[in-house]
Amino acid sequence: MSGRGPLLGLAGIVCGLACWQGLAPLVMLPAPCAVVTALANVPPASCDPGTDQMALLSLTLSSALGGWLIGGLVGFVLGLLLVESRLANRLLMPWVRMPASLPGAVAAFILAWYAWPDGPAALLAAWLALFPVAVATVAGLRAVPPHWLDVMRGFSASPLETFLALRLPAAAPQLFAGLRRALATALAAAAAAGFLRAPPSAAGLFLLAAICGLLHAALDWTGRHLLRNAAPGRPLLR
Amino acid sequence: MPKIAYPWGHCVKWPAAIIVPGNGSFTVSDDSETRHPRVGPPCTCRRETVLNQISTQLTDLAPAPENPASQIAAWDEESPRPGADPAEHLVPVILLRDVGALLGPDRAGAVTLDVREDEFLCLVGPAGSGKTTMLRGLAGLERPAPAARGRNRRPAAGHAPSVGFMLAESTLFPWLTVRQNLWLPLRVGGRRKVDPWQVDALLGMLGLLEVANLFPADLPVRTRRLVELSRALVRDPSLVLIDEPFRGLDFSARRALADDLERVRAITRKTFMLFTRDITAAVHVADRVGVLSADAGRLLDVVNVALPRPRRAASPPGQAGVVQRIMELCGDQPRIAVTC
Numbered sequence A: 001m002s003g004r005g006p007l008l009g010l011a012g013i014v015c016g017l018a019c020w021q022g023l024a025p026l027v028m029l030p031a032p033c034a035v036v037t038a039l040a041n042v043p044p045a046s047c048d049p050g051t052d053q054m055a056l057l058s059l060t061l062s063s064a065l066g067g068w069l070i071g072g073l074v075g076f077v078l079g080l081l082l083v084e085s086r087l088a089n090r091l092l093m094p095w096v097r098m099p100a101s102l103p104g105a106v107a108a109f110i111l112a113w114y115a116w117p118d119g120p121a122a123l124l125a126a127w128l129a130l131f132p133v134a135v136a137t138v139a140g141l142r143a144v145p146p147h148w149l150d151v152m153r154g155f156s157a158s159p160l161e162t163f164l165a166l167r168l169p170a171a172a173p174q175l176f177a178g179l180r181r182a183l184a185t186a187l188a189a190a191a192a193a194g195f196l197r198a199p200p201s202a203a204g205l206f207l208l209a210a211i212c213g214l215l216h217a218a219l220d221w222t223g224r225h226l227l228r229n230a231a232p233g234r235p236l237l238r
Numbered sequence B: 001m002p003k004i005a006y007p008w009g010h011c012v013k014w015p016a017a018i019i020v021p022g023n024g025s026f027t028v029s030d031d032s033e034t035r036h037p038r039v040g041p042p043c044t045c046r047r048e049t050v051l052n053q054i055s056t057q058l059t060d061l062a063p064a065p066e067n068p069a070s071q072i073a074a075w076d077e078e079s080p081r082p083g084a085d086p087a088e089h090l091v092p093v094i095l096l097r098d099v100g101a102l103l104g105p106d107r108a109g110a111v112t113l114d115v116r117e118d119e120f121l122c123l124v125g126p127a128g129s130g131k132t133t134m135l136r137g138l139a140g141l142e143r144p145a146p147a148a149r150g151r152n153r154r155p156a157a158g159h160a161p162s163v164g165f166m167l168a169e170s171t172l173f174p175w176l177t178v179r180q181n182l183w184l185p186l187r188v189g190g191r192r193k194v195d196p197w198q199v200d201a202l203l204g205m206l207g208l209l210e211v212a213n214l215f216p217a218d219l220p221v222r223t224r225r226l227v228e229l230s231r232a233l234v235r236d237p238s239l240v241l242i243d244e245p246f247r248g249l250d251f252s253a254r255r256a257l258a259d260d261l262e263r264v265r266a267i268t269r270k271t272f273m274l275f276t277r278d279i280t281a282a283v284h285v286a287d288r289v290g291v292l293s294a295d296a297g298r299l300l301d302v303v304n305v306a307l308p309r310p311r312r313a314a315s316p317p318g319q320a321g322v323v324q325r326i327m328e329l330c331g332d333q334p335r336i337a338v339t340c
Helices: A007-024 A032-040 A053-084 A085-096 A106-111 A117-140 A146-154 A157-199 A202-226 B047-061 B069-075 B131-138 B177-188 B195-204 B221-233 B249-269 B278-285 B319-327
Strands: B017-023 B025-030 B092-096 B114-116 B119-125 B162-167 B239-243 B270-275 B288-292 B299-304
Touching: A007 A032, A007 A053, A032 A202, A053 A085, A053 A117, A053 A157, A053 A202, A117 A157, A146 A157, A157 A202, A157 B025, A157 B092, A157 B195, B017 B270, B114 B119, B114 B270, B119 B278, B131 B162, B131 B239, B131 B270, B177 B195, B177 B221, B221 B239, B221 B249, B249 B270, B249 B278, B278 B319, B288 B319, B299 B319
Parallel strands: B017 B092, B119 B270, B119 B288, B162 B239, B239 B270
Antiparallel strands: B017 B025, B092 B114, B288 B299
16 A cells, blocks of 8 residues: 555546546636646746745745744644643633634734735744644643653653653654644645735646645655654554 | 573672551662672673673573473472472561551551562452552552642652562553663663663563564564563562553463563562462462452462472463462452453
8 A cells, every 4th residue: 555655646636637627617716737837937037026926935835834833833832831830721721722713814914914025924824833733732742641651750750851751752643743734724824814915826826735735745754754653553644 | 590690790689678658658778788789790791791691591591492391490499399388488578568558548557568589479359459559659659648638649759769660551662662662761760871781681581682673563462561571670670560461461371471470580580579360370470479358458368379380381280279279268259350
């Protein structure tokens, strides 16, 4: 299965594109062939940077990735705080619950409030990436079996040693799942922010989707190889 | 039986430990320095030395399985006379006083027992007889239930270094190989200078070198339990506590694991305490079997198992009799699990 998996995935993509090509007149989106033609005809350097699709795309991607990294880091620290400190848990939990349900529509407000071009998109991406990671960190660290902790206590391990040797590796699968979810959220947020700034083109959308797929595959691959022994029912991430 | 030194120069003649729970305090004092000065040079292990020593010790100890007679001779120089207390000549090294205090203030004074040097003591009892609580208390994971409730109910900070334990649950970390799992106790708890060959020497003595690079998920349950036991041994403790090692094993695997326990005991000559519900397996491995009552923390009796060793393969004559006697002892306890 593992040998044929990528091939089958490729076949799936080709089939999907063929269906899209056939059904293009029925849906609003242009057919893949038209998208490829449009991409091929993009002028090397557009005169107007505001509508240059390539510049927009790179801006969207960089803000999504930057937001994902920052949001992931802050989310991890936040999750750690929520687990480790009861005081922090009491103080921060209402805040975590509230903005996690913020709808994407606030993007418009954030865009209107901040003037500089790529800041808001990254900020929005970080904001929305923060909560999946925080929640995953909390869930992962809380799910460490108590008898494993007993074993570390039996070795008279310090809290830091217990964290590094046991709790972090034990929480890693959940953490990775949270990071994957956060990547999807960050990309969606950055794309939405980009759309508000300039009208999107089908070609840009298409490229963005392709790059999203590649990023997810890369993250999947990393996770699978890092965590291949993380649990008895391995591989953990499928 | 000649005493076997670990290749890294630790003594195998155990330091005495005196364990006295009571008054809400729980101490393990280890006067090893006074009674049994460490023998042998400090660790100067090289790969060749270690492997040589392992091979000589293995040939001394465990001859080829097709020659059981020589194995018996090697293991069993101190084979007990029929009917004699097999641990008679051994000094008590661990004095368990009021272990019942772990179960609650009203149980104080309930279980009092002397564990003798190099002894394999089994405690059998039905579910709810306080086996696991006793083990956790002895391992330093729990304090005795204090008479004064309140803030000092928090568990002990860590166990005394001379106690190793193996819990009933599977506790090997699945993301580490067998060898890495055994390294872990040597690297945490303020220990920095670790000789990696220490682990390989132990694995070699227990016949686990072949699986050293495998992950726990790749091993059969019985081997996993054996690896857990060797992880409990890797810090060279004086007392080894084992909780319900036979859980989740079928009958033949139980027999095989009991053989393994007997073998590990013969190789390491440590003091073992095993808590189980399986009477047959307990009689298979133990020098003495303590029978706990169903109402937590009462020791009904201690039965001597004066059967020749090794008891592997065929049941030695007389095993059924001992099992029968223990079953009669707990005759009013229908919940006890019997597999015979």
